[in-house]
Each structure stands twice: as C-alpha cells, then as structure tokens.
Amino acid sequence: MKSGIPSHPPVKLLLVEDTPSLQMLYQTVLNKAGHPSITASTGVEALAKFEDHRPGVVLLDLTLPDADGMAIMRQMLARQPTTRVIVITANGSVDKALDAIRNGAHEYLVKPLGDQRLVAAVATALSDYRTQSEAAKALSHSPYDLPVEDFMGQSEVMRHLNVKINAVARSTAPVFILGERGTGKKTIARMVHRKSRRAAKPLVCVNCSALTPAELEATLFAPPAPSDTGISDCAGAFYHANGGTLVLENPQDIHLDLQARLVTALQDESRIAAAGASPAPVDIRLICCARAHPTEEMRAGRLSEDLYYRLFVIPLTAPPLSQRGDDILRLALNFLHRIGKQEGKIFTSVAEDAAAIMNAHRWHGNMRELINVLRHAVVLHQGPELTRAMLPEDMTGHAPNHEVSGRRHAASGGLEAAMKGLTMAEIEQRAVMAAIERHGGSIPQAARELDIAPSTIYRKRDVWTKPKA
Structure with a gap:
C-alpha cells in the first residue's frame, strides 16, 4: 500500500479573541471570505494551539484575561519568526499597537473592525506569508521541528505517553x-x-x-x-x-x-x-x-x-522509534515532504518494499537516523515515491564484498590483540586519548566522534592525569 500526503498544505490562521461575541463575528466574516480559522480565548490556549498548528497568520487581541498580548506575540515569533501577526487593539491604545509593530507585528487593526478591513488585512498577511516566508522556511526550517500532533503519532506507546504528559503538566x-x-x-x-x-x-x-x-x-x-x-x-x-x-x-x-x-x-x-x-x-x-x-x-x-x-x-x-509501529511511516512521510521542499523535489509516498524494511529496522539513532536516511534518498534520487533501491545498503541487507570483510576481520583481530590484558578503564582511556590525538588535541571534536560530552572527557582526563598517592 502506498501512502501519500498533500503537496501544498493550506496556511493556517489562528484567531485570538477573548470576547465570545467578537470571536464569533470575526470567525464568521473570515469563513465567508474563504479564510477558516482556529480560535483561542486566552493566552495559554493561544500558545498551545500555536504550538500544535504552527499557523502562518495570527490575529491577536492585545488585551487578554490571563496574559499580556505583547508577551504572547514575542513568544510566537520566537518559536516561528515567519508567522505574520496582526494585532487588534482598542481605539485608545494605538501607541501599544505601534509598539507591537516595532517588535515584529505585521499589521495592526483598531476596534471596532470593519468587515472589509479585517478580510483585506488577513488576505494580505496570508499572501505575504505564502510568497516570502514559506520559501525561506523550506530552505532553513529544520525537518526535526514537526508539529506536536505529527510527532506524537498514533501508536499505543505514544498515546500512553501523552496521557502521562497531560497528568504531569498539571503538577x-x-x-x-x-x-x-x-x-x-x-x-x-x-x-x-x-x-x-x-x-x-x-x-x-x-x-x-x-x-x-x-x-x-x-x-x-x-x-x-x-x-x-x-x-x-x-x-x-x-x-x-x-x-x-x-x-x-x-x-x-x-x-x-x-x-x-x-x-x-x-x-x-x-x-x-x-x-x-x-x-x-x-x-x-x-x-x-x-x-x-x-x-x-x-x-x-x-x-x-x-x-x-x-x-x-x-x-x-x-x-525508541522501533517501538512506535506505524508511526515510523507517518513520520517518514512528513520528513520526506519537508526534506523534499528543501531540496526542490517532491516525495509523496513510500513503496511497500521500502516500508517493510523501514518497519523492521532497529533505528539506533531513532528520528535523527530516520531523517539522515531520508535525506540521503531525496538528495540522490527523484520522487515521487521512496523505494527499496533508494535506501542505504546496510538497511537493505546487501552483503559486503570479500575484500571489505577480510579487512574487517584483520582489524578485529588486531584490536583484540591490542586490548589483551587491559582493564576496561585502561581500554577506555586509550580510546579517548587516541581520539584526541586524531583530532589534533581538540577535545570537542574527539567528543563528537565518541558521542560523549566534552565535559566528560575533561573530567576523565583530570582523573587520569592526577598524581596517584
């Protein structure tokens, strides 16, 4: 079975207004103009929905019952700078609206809002987001940064984790x-x-x-x-x-x-x-x-x-990713779409042969490894379908040639001889010091090779160089 994703997801619009009658009025006007919106009534709710949906445009009332609208705007723009925020203010608070513009707001509207003015402002912001921000996002946005609902997936183990997160968050x-x-x-x-x-x-x-x-x-x-x-x-x-x-x-x-x-x-x-x-x-x-x-x-x-x-x-x-079942393919499709945008290619599905291999793979690096595998495939091949042939050989089970196997066997034998008679602590010390030497004395580079923290090497080196009593 092939799985697909929409090639051009619509830009989402978040409306933050605490007065129920005004929220309903603005939403109705925008719906009629072809701009459906997600709504929120408080600062906490606004940030939660912003995190879930990552809207391209936000209509934000600066006066909220539980938070300062300016602070909410700054947090939104810090999380996603490409978002176009239209602030809404009362007639006597134009200075605050202008301050919001200086702090990154796209535009401001003064209550009471006319229908045409509201629709025009939203349409302009949506157009600006599409033509400018989305192109920049495709080039620079990390594929790791999935919306929360896409990251969580639908597997049993993640649903169980989500229940725990909801309980823990209240504490x-x-x-x-x-x-x-x-x-x-x-x-x-x-x-x-x-x-x-x-x-x-x-x-x-x-x-x-x-x-x-x-x-x-x-x-x-x-x-x-x-x-x-x-x-x-x-x-x-x-x-x-x-x-x-x-x-x-x-x-x-x-x-x-x-x-x-x-x-x-x-x-x-x-x-x-x-x-x-x-x-x-x-x-x-x-x-x-x-x-x-x-x-x-x-x-x-x-x-x-x-x-x-x-x-x-x-x-x-x-x-670990290996315990997440069908979430693996759901995540793969999201990452394929994002990486494809970065590379100027379109990938929309995963073939059955590739899906079977990905579901059976151990994924020692989890989502980081998944992203690397998919980036390798997208860079070297054309879409729209990810097939078995596009996956790395160590995943598809292709046997290495005899020459490589011989070299590995010889290296293994030499390594065993070198370690013979050493304690685990001595083996660790030799491995770390050899990595430092390979990188010209650079501890941060040695730490990256060994996949440990630089501070761990500093601490161990202090112990190794300390005079024994």
Missing part, C-alpha cells in the same frame, strides 16, 4: 525525561511546558554538555545588569525562565562544584544569589533530559546524591 514537580538519542526528549519537554499553567511564560533550554564549567555557571546564574528594568540578554537562564520552565539537558555533565550551587538554589526555593547581592527569588519549573539514567550516574559519582533527589522526581520515557 509543578520536576520532570526527568529519559530516552535514546533522537527520540524527541526536548519536544516532550516543550509539550509538558505548553500544557502547564506556565505556558504563557518563557521556556528556556540549556545543554549542560556543550559548555565549560565557567560558561555553564554564567549561563545559569548570571544576574541582570543593575540598571535593567527588565531581564537583559546577559542574565542567566534562571532569570530568563522566571515564571516559566527551565530545561536542563544532560545534568550529569554539570561539574560537581556547580551541582552543589544548583542544589542550594533549588532547596532555597530558587533564590539565586549573585556575588555581593541579596538572594533574589526566581520561580521556575525544572525539566531534565538525558540518555543516561540518573540512578546509574549517581552511583558512578557523576551526579551528586543531593541533586539526584531534587531532579529525579517524575520520570518520563521517550520510546
């Missing part, structure tokens, strides 16, 4: 998301945030593996400049996430001294103390993402016991 307790690489842990973190009561507030993500201890400390705890009335760019993640959610990726890679400071901040109800200043209260909800189980990391001494008990409160597990 304020820390969440720890576990899963293999490429399973969508950060996407799940975003879902928890957008379904929580903090959805209208910031979501800030920090990758603890990508920074040195000094950089990470500044990234987390740097205070705002004293003269700032708001939160400056130089302020740390705790300040930027105030009222919202802070996501820490790979917290086991935080230096132990910095882990102690994080524990202090969390046990003091997130009161962050800058040098020479009084502790400032910061209200955050903490979510962590990692491949390594925190219990194992604690036992290995990489995660302090104090921090472990403050982070590992509510666990969620992102299932």
Whole structure:
C-alpha cells in the first residue's frame, strides 16, 4: 500500500479573541471570505494551539484575561519568526499597537473592525506569508521541528505517553525525561511546558554538555545588569525562565562544584544569589533530559546524591522509534515532504518494499537516523515515491564484498590483540586519548566522534592525569 500526503498544505490562521461575541463575528466574516480559522480565548490556549498548528497568520487581541498580548506575540515569533501577526487593539491604545509593530507585528487593526478591513488585512498577511516566508522556511526550517500532533503519532506507546504528559503538566514537580538519542526528549519537554499553567511564560533550554564549567555557571546564574528594568540578554537562564520552565539537558555533565550551587538554589526555593547581592527569588519549573539514567550516574559519582533527589522526581520515557509501529511511516512521510521542499523535489509516498524494511529496522539513532536516511534518498534520487533501491545498503541487507570483510576481520583481530590484558578503564582511556590525538588535541571534536560530552572527557582526563598517592 502506498501512502501519500498533500503537496501544498493550506496556511493556517489562528484567531485570538477573548470576547465570545467578537470571536464569533470575526470567525464568521473570515469563513465567508474563504479564510477558516482556529480560535483561542486566552493566552495559554493561544500558545498551545500555536504550538500544535504552527499557523502562518495570527490575529491577536492585545488585551487578554490571563496574559499580556505583547508577551504572547514575542513568544510566537520566537518559536516561528515567519508567522505574520496582526494585532487588534482598542481605539485608545494605538501607541501599544505601534509598539507591537516595532517588535515584529505585521499589521495592526483598531476596534471596532470593519468587515472589509479585517478580510483585506488577513488576505494580505496570508499572501505575504505564502510568497516570502514559506520559501525561506523550506530552505532553513529544520525537518526535526514537526508539529506536536505529527510527532506524537498514533501508536499505543505514544498515546500512553501523552496521557502521562497531560497528568504531569498539571503538577509543578520536576520532570526527568529519559530516552535514546533522537527520540524527541526536548519536544516532550516543550509539550509538558505548553500544557502547564506556565505556558504563557518563557521556556528556556540549556545543554549542560556543550559548555565549560565557567560558561555553564554564567549561563545559569548570571544576574541582570543593575540598571535593567527588565531581564537583559546577559542574565542567566534562571532569570530568563522566571515564571516559566527551565530545561536542563544532560545534568550529569554539570561539574560537581556547580551541582552543589544548583542544589542550594533549588532547596532555597530558587533564590539565586549573585556575588555581593541579596538572594533574589526566581520561580521556575525544572525539566531534565538525558540518555543516561540518573540512578546509574549517581552511583558512578557523576551526579551528586543531593541533586539526584531534587531532579529525579517524575520520570518520563521517550520510546525508541522501533517501538512506535506505524508511526515510523507517518513520520517518514512528513520528513520526506519537508526534506523534499528543501531540496526542490517532491516525495509523496513510500513503496511497500521500502516500508517493510523501514518497519523492521532497529533505528539506533531513532528520528535523527530516520531523517539522515531520508535525506540521503531525496538528495540522490527523484520522487515521487521512496523505494527499496533508494535506501542505504546496510538497511537493505546487501552483503559486503570479500575484500571489505577480510579487512574487517584483520582489524578485529588486531584490536583484540591490542586490548589483551587491559582493564576496561585502561581500554577506555586509550580510546579517548587516541581520539584526541586524531583530532589534533581538540577535545570537542574527539567528543563528537565518541558521542560523549566534552565535559566528560575533561573530567576523565583530570582523573587520569592526577598524581596517584
């Protein structure tokens, strides 16, 4: 059976208006003009529907019952800069509308709205989005960034996860998301945030593996400049996430001294103390993402016991792609469409022979591996159908030639001889140091080759070079 997808999905329109009568009136006028809309009445609902549908155009009333419309607009544009936002304001608030224009709004409308003016503004914004933004999006938008409903799919394991996410989102307790690489842990973190009561507030993500201890400390705890009335760019993640959610990726890679400071901040109800200043209260909800189980990391001494008990409160597990059944093909079709747009090609279906191989594949890299396989196929072949012949040989089961097999056997024998008599710790040390040497002393490049965090290598090297008592 071949599966297909629409080649030109319509641009979605989100209408955010808290007055029921006006919402109904605007929606009726737009429907008659051929512009059906999704509606929302609050800031929280608006952000949730924005995340689900990724509309090309948003009609946004700046006065909402639960949130500042300007803040809602900024969050929407941060998540999808190509969206055209038309702000709606009362007659006495034109200055606020002009401020919205300076902050990225496409246009503003003043109440009361005439039908023709409303339809014309929406039509112009839709046309502008189609002709300018969608082309840029096709070239630069990451194929990983699926709408939530497409990412979740319809498999039983994901429906079960969605039930847990809905329950967890209502809590304020820390969440720890576990899963293999490429399973969508950060996407799940975003879902928890957008379904929580903090959805209208910031979501800030920090990758603890990508920074040195000094950089990470500044990234987390740097205070705002004293003269700032708001939160400056130089302020740390705790300040930027105030009222919202802070996501820490790979917290086991935080230096132990910095882990102690994080524990202090969390046990003091997130009161962050800058040098020479009084502790400032910061209200955050903490979510962590990692491949390594925190219990194992604690036992290995990489995660302090104090921090472990403050982070590992509510666990969620992102299932591997191999457990998601027919979701594999649903995801493949979405990615094929997106990658095809980037490459100027059209792929609309997956042949039965290719589908059978993809369903049986282990997918060690999960969605990252799936995207790489599909990009390989799209770049090297023409559509509109993905066939078995387009898949990599290691997936289709083509046997390697005898010369390659001989080289692999010889290399395997040499490797076994080199490791004979060594402990596991000594083998690990030799492998890491050899990778550093291959990359001219670059620890970040060696870390990428070994698929570990640079901070892990720094920490291990400190142990290996420390004089033994």
